[in-house]
Amino acid sequence: MSSDLLVDLNDDLxxxxxxxNALDQLKLSPMGDKLWPPDDSSMSKSETDISKRLGEGSxxxxxxxxxxxxxxxxxxxxxxxxFGRKVIVFNACRMPPHHELxxxxxxxxLKATLDQYVESDYTLIYFHNGLTSExxxxxxxxxxxxxxxxxxxxxxIKALYIVHPTMFIKTLLILFKPLISxxxxxxxxxxxxxxxxxxxxxxxxxxxxxxxxxxxIRASLKPSVQAQMSPPRSPPLPNQQFGVSLPMLRARSSxxxxxxxxxxxxxxxxxxxGLEIEGIFRRSANVTLVKDVQHRYNSGEELSFSxxxxxHLAAVILKTFLRELPEPLLTYQLxxxxxxxxxxxxSAKVTAIRNMLAMLPEENYASLKFLIEFLVQVSAQSEINxxxxxxxxxxxxxxxxxxxxxxxxxxxxxxINNFTRTLLDQHDKVFSP
Numbered sequence: 001m002s003s004d005l006l007v008d009l010n011d012d013l014x015x016x017x018x019x020x021n022a023l024d025q026l027k028l029s030p031m032g033d034k035l036w037p038p039d040d041s042s043m044s045k046s047e048t049d050i051s052k053r054l055g056e057g058s059x060x061x062x063x064x065x066x067x068x069x070x071x072x073x074x075x076x077x078x079x080x081x082x083f084g085r086k087v088i089v090f091n092a093c094r095m096p097p098h099h100e101l102x103x104x105x106x107x108x109x110l111k112a113t114l115d116q117y118v119e120s121d122y123t124l125i126y127f128h129n130g131l132t133s134e135x136x137x138x139x140x141x142x143x144x145x146x147x148x149x150x151x152x153x154x155x156x157i158k159a160l161y162i163v164h165p166t167m168f169i170k171t172l173l174i175l176f177k178p179l180i181s182x183x184x185x186x187x188x189x190x191x192x193x194x195x196x197x198x199x200x201x202x203x204x205x206x207x208x209x210x211x212x213x214x215x216x217i218r219a220s221l222k223p224s225v226q227a228q229m230s231p232p233r234s235p236p237l238p239n240q241q242f243g244v245s246l247p248m249l250r251a252r253s254s255x256x257x258x259x260x261x262x263x264x265x266x267x268x269x270x271x272x273x274g275l276e277i278e279g280i281f282r283r284s285a286n287v288t289l290v291k292d293v294q295h296r297y298n299s300g301e302e303l304s305f306s307x308x309x310x311x312h313l314a315a316v317i318l319k320t321f322l323r324e325l326p327e328p329l330l331t332y333q334l335x336x337x338x339x340x341x342x343x344x345x346x347s348a349k350v351t352a353i354r355n356m357l358a359m360l361p362e363e364n365y366a367s368l369k370f371l372i373e374f375l376v377q378v379s380a381q382s383e384i385n386x387x388x389x390x391x392x393x394x395x396x397x398x399x400x401x402x403x404x405x406x407x408x409x410x411x412x413x414x415x416i417n418n419f420t421r422t423l424l425d426q427h428d429k430v431f432s433p
Contacts, residue, residue, distance in 0.1 A: 093130020
């Protein structure tokens, strides 16, 4: 049996014992403590920049009830996956020793994070590497945590990806099987390599701790195996729409239109067919259809969403287009100003936003104005579609701005969403002549 696992079952443990008793007998070998050097770069550049501005690891004030949890950056929000679902990341290696962490408060913090997204389809990614005998929570806590997450949290989670699983985690899930519903069990997926995770989410939008990278795991197991170089990116296709800068898209446009074609097509269809659809922008779409639409756009084909008759597909395509821009619509230049926007006095917020938006390139400003005016129309039907300004800000905030490493931690997600909500609330003043 793998050295990752030590199972110490008492001689008197019988098959009739309740699952919780068996769970409490399971112990994790401390060998994992010796496999890895200290993680000397657990924070990305954008995380470091924010920390300098807002305090270590969190935008929360030091007296906030969750500050001591948030500062470890165990839980992160990382935009959308390839299916258009929100991504929540849990990093085991960032958990401090168990005697330094209030695990009950960690559970409450995780619930508070998920509360922002459980009304939409979402994905949970758990990086298991780094869980050791020093920082693992008790198994009774894991059992209680599963029970704590009621149907509200389990209904819209579409997948749980366990990255770099060990025999320990696989055995743990076997012992948990009597507690886990069949439907939830089908959502659990094992990911052995980050290259496999790419099929689910673009890894560059995740802040993956150094010790989690595949090459370090391969090096510890097979010293002779060398990490392969990533192939160079191919140049954009002549008609490519996704992953292309706004100025380039405008230059290619026959009518010199500042607002990109994909945005115009999706918004026109959603204005006509989607305003009264409950949960618009909260549901995911078939990934095959999403890729097919992207390919057709990139090949220069004309598309008609009316013929497809899929509101959620058009909504996902709009979000995907924004997320795949080489630079976010709100630009890296405004990143720190927006993350710190909550410090601006209420009476000066509109002026501050106007000043910031005046710094945007013409294509960015026109596209942002176009998008916000559309979302205001969506919000006007919120009694029917259940998407008010706050809900729309949660959906679109991560797609309008991210750090230069394309990742967004909880130290930034709140301020960015609040800024987006203010854009929607004050759109008439912000975009007035």
